[in-house]
Amino acid sequence: MNALEIRKLFPILHQEVNGHPLVYLDSAATSQKPVQVIEAIKQYYERDNANVHRGVHTLGSRATDAYEGAREKVQRFLHARHTEEIIFTRGTTTALNLVASSYARSVCREGDEIVITPMEHHSNLIPWQQAAKATGATLKYIPLQPDGSISLTDVENTITDKTKIVSVVYVSNVLGVVNPVKEIAATAHRHGAKMVVDGAQSTPHMKVDVQDLDCDFYALSGHKMCAPTGIGALYGKKELLENMEPIEYGGEMIDFVDLYESTWKDLPWRFEGGTPIIAGAVGLGAAIDFLQDIGLENIHHHEEKLAAYAMDRLSEIPDLVIYGPKGKRPGLITFNLGDVHPHDVATVLDAEGVAVRAGHHCCQPLMRWLKASATARASFYLYNTEQDIDRLTDALKRTKEYFSHAIG
Numbered sequence: 001m002n003a004l005e006i007r008k009l010f011p012i013l014h015q016e017v018n019g020h021p022l023v024y025l026d027s028a029a030t031s032q033k034p035v036q037v038i039e040a041i042k043q044y045y046e047r048d049n050a051n052v053h054r055g056v057h058t059l060g061s062r063a064t065d066a067y068e069g070a071r072e073k074v075q076r077f078l079h080a081r082h083t084e085e086i087i088f089t090r091g092t093t094t095a096l097n098l099v100a101s102s103y104a105r106s107v108c109r110e111g112d113e114i115v116i117t118p119m120e121h122h123s124n125l126i127p128w129q130q131a132a133k134a135t136g137a138t139l140k141y142i143p144l145q146p147d148g149s150i151s152l153t154d155v156e157n158t159i160t161d162k163t164k165i166v167s168v169v170y171v172s173n174v175l176g177v178v179n180p181v182k183e184i185a186a187t188a189h190r191h192g193a194k195m196v197v198d199g200a201q202s203t204p205h206m207k208v209d210v211q212d213l214d215c216d217f218y219a220l221s222g223h224k225m226c227a228p229t230g231i232g233a234l235y236g237k238k239e240l241l242e243n244m245e246p247i248e249y250g251g252e253m254i255d256f257v258d259l260y261e262s263t264w265k266d267l268p269w270r271f272e273g274g275t276p277i278i279a280g281a282v283g284l285g286a287a288i289d290f291l292q293d294i295g296l297e298n299i300h301h302h303e304e305k306l307a308a309y310a311m312d313r314l315s316e317i318p319d320l321v322i323y324g325p326k327g328k329r330p331g332l333i334t335f336n337l338g339d340v341h342p343h344d345v346a347t348v349l350d351a352e353g354v355a356v357r358a359g360h361h362c363c364q365p366l367m368r369w370l371k372a373s374a375t376a377r378a379s380f381y382l383y384n385t386e387q388d389i390d391r392l393t394d395a396l397k398r399t400k401e402y403f404s405h406a407i408g
Helices: 003-007 035-048 056-076 092-107 125-136 152-158 183-188 279-292 296-314 342-351 364-370 386-406
Strands: 084-088 112-116 138-143 163-169 193-196 217-221 232-236 254-259 262-264 320-323 332-337 358-359 375-378
Touching: 035 279, 056 084, 056 232, 056 279, 084 092, 084 152, 092 125, 092 163, 092 217, 092 232, 112 125, 125 138, 152 183, 152 254, 163 183, 183 193, 279 296, 296 320, 296 332, 296 386, 332 342, 332 386, 342 358, 342 375, 342 386
Parallel strands: 112 138, 112 163, 163 193, 193 217
Antiparallel strands: 084 232, 217 232, 254 262, 320 332, 332 375, 358 375
């Protein structure tokens, strides 16, 4: 793949920030959008805008076809067995909350266990905290190794016959760890537990096959994979979703309503109450087409090369600490520059047109484990190049020099 050619398809990247050409290194927070996605959304609003499922007029039929066609694209993208296993949500957070609020609260009781890790994003931690409090279940954590990874031995030692749910991030948004979710799922299933995967940081960057992983639920966000904000999806095995109750009620999700009783639609619509995110789904479908045209394997290898190059370049900077395992990693590097606060680092980098993330990255327990109040993070995607990393490295060197003089 040619990142320079791909970059031309992203209008937002062709601008200057603070007098410098923009270098966008914050794709783990949200990705930029190619013209194909922007045009798909524009065309929907200009040509097909109508509510779905209920309308018998032409616009309603076209909108329904576009919306349900996007669902089929997500099914094929994830290699799910059935289209009705795909529930459209507002994103990963909503998807994980759906599982924690509907499934977990129906199967967990006092004495049961819910197992997660300390590296989880708050979206895959707080819902399980609340589910444990509501049901009396115990929340347990698979311990981290010194480099931030998890070992399968610790997985075996943490999951027991009392465990009902295991929920693990596929790729850490801080450490760049790629967790062995397939092996964790196998261990969970041997103990009768269900496996939930937070796929927010994996889905945009690598091929995902939910049948091969044998996970029971898989959550993703569209905005991290070139789609609009406000759209995502939950994959769930059909036999599990069929026995789950909705957590949001109203129009669209009902079958029959009486004054005192109501019944629900079949899958997947029972979990999509109200007017759905139609334009977002259209944009997600266009983003999937775009990524598949380039090839997820190509994107994955490109990011690994960028990450390796970045590790080499950043190692030139004294006092720069990189968090997470060494060796191959996805396109994400989290770091601190000596005693300089990461917010100050990000501010100086922004003055040079380089956009990075700074803060706790919605992982406060992990920050405490790292003994850091916050970190800076540079994350790469298919439109980034080695020249972007050179700009980052040079800007960090100047940042270090600036603060050394300021402190001195």
